[in-house]
Amino acid sequence: MDPADCEIIRGEAGSQDVLFKVVLIGAASVGKSCIMRRAGKDEFKENYDVTVGSDTCTLNVKAHGKLIGLQIWDTAGMEQFRSMVKVFFNGSHAVLLVYDITRKDSFEVLDMWLSMVKDTAPPDVKVILIGNKKDETELRQVGVDLGQQYVDKNGLYDFLETSAKTGEGILEVFKKLAKDLSTEHDKASTSSGHQLKSGKKAGGKKGCC
Numbered sequence: 062m063d064p065a066d067c068e069i070i071r072g073e074a075g076s077q078d079v080l081f082k083v084v085l086i087g088a089a090s091v092g093k094s095c096i097m098r099r100a101g102k103d104e105f106k107e108n109y110d111v112t113v114g115s116d117t118c119t120l121n122v123k124a125h126g127k128l129i130g131l132q133i134w135d136t137a138g139m140e141q142f143r144s145m146v147k148v149f150f151n152g153s154h155a156v157l158l159v160y161d162i163t164r165k166d167s168f169e170v171l172d173m174w175l176s177m178v179k180d181t182a183p184p185d186v187k188v189i190l191i192g193n194k195k196d197e198t199e200l201r202q203v204g205v206d207l208g209q210q211y212v213d214k215n216g217l218y219d220f221l222e223t224s225a226k227t228g229e230g231i232l233e234v235f236k237k238l239a240k241d242l243s244t245e246h247d248k249a250s251t252s253s254g255h256q257l258k259s260g261k262k263a264g265g266k267k268g269c270c
């Protein structure tokens with residue numbers, strides 16, 4: 062599916078046809094908050110406050126003649142908040158599992174995060190692996206091939222390297238996700254003939270961040 066033929070609508074309130082929950086997880090400082098802000102507000106700052114607990118933002122994508130809302134949940138990656146992350150998986154449709162391509166240690170803890178997803182998230186949740194900070198080429202510690210191997214080995218849904226700093230890859234992730242989730246939702250609604258438990262109809266959602 063080509064993510065290019067859909068459009069991001071920022072700041073549109075309360076009119077989504079369907080709403081999906083997307084959760085950002087991964088080690089501290091890999092760029093989760095920056096990814097959310099780049100997606101939601103198209104901005105990047107070097108220093109945001111450290112996320113405490115969680116933060117949310119709704120991004121709207123227009124595709125297939127519909128307004129698809131992605132409610133993005135940014136979680137804290139620090140040890141003391143890990144137990145809270147489990148709560149955020151409740152009702153999630155996709156998980157963005159983020160590491161930093163300049164930090165091998167953030168790649169090495171992916172198994173821990175993935176096992177938490179498997180134990181806690183809905184079984185059909187889509188897990189997308191994101192290697193962030195692609196702009197820092199000279200500091201790279203994790204090769205693209207390693208990321209791809211991890212995705213293949215663990216049967217993850219997709220893999221992309223991004224830069225919240227330059228914006229590279231960020232909107233592509235969310236556009237493709239919105240289209241894929243919406244297509245699946247439509248197919249399942251048609252075959253079952255009733256409203257799905259996943260992808261609820263949106264009502265009165267706020268704008269972004």
Ligand code: GDP
Binds near residue numbers: 106223224
């Ligand atoms: P979080 O703890 O995962 O939410 O990480 P933050 O979003 O707070 O980012 C941690 C640090 O990484 C901050 O200093 C950001 O400016 C920096 N950062 C985030 N994304 C990028 C990126 O794509 N490229 C570069 N060079 N720095 C980034």
Ligand code: MG
Binds near residue numbers: 093094095135137
């Ligand atoms: Mg954060």
